[in-house]
């Protein structure tokens with residue numbers, strides 16, 4: 001892993017991953033291709049923008065000519081695809097862009113990488129690729145659908161996505177799989193549970209609740225708040241992706257999770273207590289259509305076969321996360337713009353139970 005294309009690197013997990021790479025690998029060239037949608041924020045990378053190992057290109061993963069140009073210029077040996085429309089609520093109101101970016105964008109990246117990496121790109125029966133190249137698709141546990149009160153998702157759980165977002169991610173996973181099966185392309189897919197940590201856009205549960213607590217606003221909780229998610233500190237996710245890049249068996253899928261099942265309402269209460277606010281701020285709003293009730297990840301494969309394990313407990317991770325948001329008020333301030341506020345109003349206004 002020397003010349004890496006990181007797509008969606010101005011988003012939450014992508015920017016954390018770029019910080020992780022630059023901190024842990026000296027001899028590396030990282031190119032961040034990001035369209036800078038509402039979720040992309042170059043402030044997340046202000047500390048590294050002058051690092052000679054880091055380059056930024058603004059653009060769409062679905063722009064084949066641009067992706068070709070970057071491959072010609074940087075001769076990537078690794079692609080990590082974070083770029084996506086990632087918010088379930090937005091996928092319910094506007095599914096089109098989810099299908100375009102998450103499925104077609106992924107196929108563009110795969111196709112350009114195949115052309116550059118295949119030893120004889122014109123021989124359709126050849127499965128030979130350059131040494132040491134790999135495409136990693138950052139997927140999600142949401143592709144598996146929802147669980148009942150018990151059980152866990154393993155890598156062999158059938159895909160059963162329930163939202164336009166998860167359907168687009170599951171479709172992309174199938175395309176990645178097909179590039180491996182049909183062309184012999186060296187790929188891995190990772191499916192991670194919910195992440196939390198620095199630089200997360202405040203439409204997602206944890207930064208939304210921290211931000212609202214700090215500004216004394218109501219805390220909108222979907223339905224009874226008993227939706228259960230399996231939470232992982234973002235740095236542990238980044239370390240898991242680096243592990244899969246280095247040691248993952250080509251063609252394999254790896255689930256990533258921290259064995260931290262929590263109900264949304266308990267997370268909201270934890271944030272209220274940590275910021276010294278009152279539970280009176282909680283307002284229950286109508287539940288999201290098709291809201292999955294419970295996710296839980298079985299991480300046995302990555303822990304036993306590749307030796308990865310999370311380093312942060314939920315308690316230490318949440319404490320650092322809250323501390324980070326408390327000390328980065330300016331970062332939050334810049335994001336909470338007019339555009340964001342009108343989106344927020346649209347999502348939650350008149351939905352009171």
Ligand SMILES: NC(=O)c1ccc[n+]([C@@H]2O[C@H](COP(=O)([O-])OP(=O)(O)OC[C@H]3O[C@@H](n4cnc5c(N)ncnc54)[C@H](O)[C@@H]3O)[C@@H](O)[C@H]2O)c1
Nearest residue numbers: 008010011012013035036037039040060061083084194195
């Ligand atoms: N956040 C989570 O808890 C979580 C958990 C598991 C998997 N994932 C997956 O991880 C990836 C990153 O998630 P995130 O939470 O950091 O998302 P995010 O929304 O914070 O960031 C997405 C980034 O992709 C960029 N982008 C969007 N469309 C693009 C396009 N067409 N071309 C180039 N860039 C584009 C955006 O500008 C943004 O910077 C996604 O693929 C998501 O499905 C997220």
